[in-house]
Amino acid sequence: MKLFAAALLAAAALASPALAEPQPKPRSVTATGEGSISAAPDLAIVSSGVVTSAPGAADALKANAEAMTKVFAAAKKAGIEDRDVATSGLSVQPQYDYGDGQRPRAPKLTGYEARNMVTIRVRQIDKAGGLVDALVAAGSNQIEGFSFEISDRDEKLDAARGEAVKDARRKAELYAAAAGAKLGQALSIEEAGDVGEPARPFAMRAKAMDAAPTPIAKGEQELTARVTVRWKLED
Template sequence: MRRLMIVPVMLLGLAAGSASVAQDMPERRVTVSGVGEVTAAPDLATITIGVSEQGQTATDALRANTRAMQALFDVLDTAGIEGADRQTSGLNLQPIYDHSEVRNGQGPRIVGYEATNTLLIRVTKLPTLGDVLDGVTVAGANRINGISFGLSDTDALMEEARREAVEDAMARARLYVEAAGATLGPVISIDEAGGVSRPQPEMAMARMASDMSVPIAEGEVGLNARVNVVFAIE
């Protein structure tokens, strides 16, 4: 009778051991990164322009600057650049010094003043960009500090970039897993890595708006997305 009781106890122990081994086996998975990138022609440009005027007094410099800025605003009004598409980004008034007498033991002497007004404008009609630059220069703008191109609406393009990033991750994962002799399983998780990039210029083709306009290289802007995807391995 004792020997008959030992057999089921041993079988029960083996069954419990098998269940424990199954639970301890780690889930097989693979983590890959995917990148998606799309490009498009820009539909807007942002330019920083400025007017600097000098005068014998601070008042003279400010008045001269005001007249030049008013002429500049008139040009922008004609071009349809108004409201939210233009913003004053800086207004400076500083003395102009004569340092020629410093060597004689005297301090620098104020000989006038310079007033500078800086304006940020956005051009949403790119075919007119060259004419706008010509117009503001004729009106009195004597500083152009920078120009950048962008997109007014990036939602649809970013959606496409994200889809391409996921597809890229799936293709990479399938390649790695099948090369290892296994089968790719379902997606466990997807994380967007590091956010998304802002539009960046890529390559440019110079375009002359007209015979008298400044040649502008618009090029293309690119958007990209990066994702980390975890897949199960079957």
């Protein structure tokens, strides 16, 4: 038995180096590609609302509710569906007078401020400027944001992704040819985290409605995809 055990140990010792040897990695080349698609937005997002002040919280909220009712009616008259209007913020907060700051004193309560904000999706994008004017004329004194969106953004990004892979392959083929090799199968594909560039909202100042609608320029948005692909190199 002792001789048998020793023989097993010797065989394991001879076999272990072979098992421990790492398998050679296939030769590969890595390239990063980028694809971009330009598209005109077809949705406008308006953030609008009313801010009111009164000595009491209930009075401030009541005045705000009356004004917001008119704002909702103006949006409906402009053809905005109920599903495209959503409350995004509602608050009632005390307002204090802290003095001129030269002499320390306790803050003095001066009244209350009520704020009600809504986010409106405009599907007829050419009417966005007129909607802003209608909201302000109805009583909205806050236009906190305005941005554009592309409804089929994911589909357009898929096209950009395809272009990004083609760009990566073009570069990889150049590298492979320069190294005297051919491009084999793709071993891995990784997409950058910052895919696309959605439009950022920008603020607008509420003003009285003029004779002409507020001009709005939608322009075009550029959707960009970036991928990093590793290919196997073949002789």
